[in-house]
Amino acid sequence: xxxxxxxxxxxxxxxxxxxxxxxxxxxxxxxxxxxxxxxxxxxxxxxxxxxxxxxxxxxxxxxxxxxxxxxxxxxxxxxxxxxxxxxxxxxxxxxxxxxxxxxxxxxxxxxxxxxxxxxxxxxxxxxxxxxxxxxxxxxxxxxxxxxxxxxxxxxxxxxxxxxxxxxxxxxxxxxxxxxxxxxxxxxxxxxxxxxxxxxxxxxxxxxxxxxxxxxxxxxxxxxxxxxxxxxxxxxxxxxxx
Numbered sequence: 001x002x003x004x005x006x007x008x009x010x011x012x013x014x015x016x017x018x019x020x021x022x023x024x025x026x027x028x029x030x031x032x033x034x035x036x037x038x039x040x041x042x043x044x045x046x047x048x049x050x051x052x053x054x055x056x057x058x059x060x061x062x063x064x065x066x067x068x069x070x071x072x073x074x075x076x077x078x079x080x081x082x083x084x085x086x087x088x089x090x091x092x093x094x095x096x097x098x099x100x101x102x103x104x105x106x107x108x109x110x111x112x113x114x115x116x117x118x119x120x121x122x123x124x125x126x127x128x129x130x131x132x133x134x135x136x137x138x139x140x141x142x143x144x145x146x147x148x149x150x151x152x153x154x155x156x157x158x159x160x161x162x163x164x165x166x167x168x169x170x171x172x173x174x175x176x177x178x179x180x181x182x183x184x185x186x187x188x189x190x191x192x193x194x195x196x197x198x199x200x201x202x203x204x205x206x207x208x209x210x211x212x213x214x215x216x217x218x219x220x221x222x223x224x225x226x227x228x229x230x231x232x233x234x235x236x237x238x239x240x241x
Contacts, residue, residue, distance in 0.1 A: 015215065017054035020061045026115045029108055032057060032072040035064030041239040042121035044112050045072045046132030049095065051080030053211035056129070059228060066232045069121060075108050076100070096156065100131055102138045109139055123147045123239040127231060129210040130155045140165040148195065148238040150231055153177060153206045162186050168195035170234045172227050176206035195238055199230065
């Protein structure tokens with residue numbers, strides 16, 4: 001299991017954005033919160049390897065504007081990968097076995113899910129980008145109480161991963177991800193398959209909807225918005241059941 005080459009070599013864009021939400025903590029876990037706590041529909045957003053980036057903050061705010069209570073946990077505790085790590089596959093691979101491993105991340109997911117429950121949220125979805133996509137698929141396979149998840153330009157997905165999920169999954173790969181058709185089709189016999197969805201963004205690159213997207217570029221911004229609209233539609237549907 002390894003990251004795609006483009007993921008290990010492409011830096012995040014430098015972007016600025018004035019956040020509409022706020023940072024606070026769930027216990028010792030710093031999070032970015034956006035939207036009303038009165039919402040019954042919650043979304044945990046799993047950022048990519050570059051952590052708290054302006055693009056993912058803006059994406060959270062857009063989801064919140066659509067009526068969701070969004071929590072973006074700092075799963076890497078202020079120590080994401082950086083430009084200095086680019087071109088070092090060993091660093092990326094070490095990341096998946098240590099700070100970015102499911103064994104570590106699932107403990108942080110549990111804190112956020114407990115927070116949602118404590119605040120009266122009755123339906124929770126998860127969204128992940130790059131490495132976060134792997135975390136989302138694993139969460140849908142191992143954790144109870146998730147209504148569904150969405151993965152955007154996901155990394156590290158292995159044969160058989162999607163067949164294990166226990167809730168609807170939306171898959172939005174870019175041109176740099178493999179053909180996930182057989183993986184997606186492995187869910188066909190599941191009772192929730194009608195709520196699953198896949199659409200390729202073959203005109204976009206890995207990271208366009210996350211830290212690598214230049215949203216000052218008209219075409220990239222348009223396609224990122226197209227992906228976000230799909231996220232909104234998917235979560236509106238599955239979190240209202």
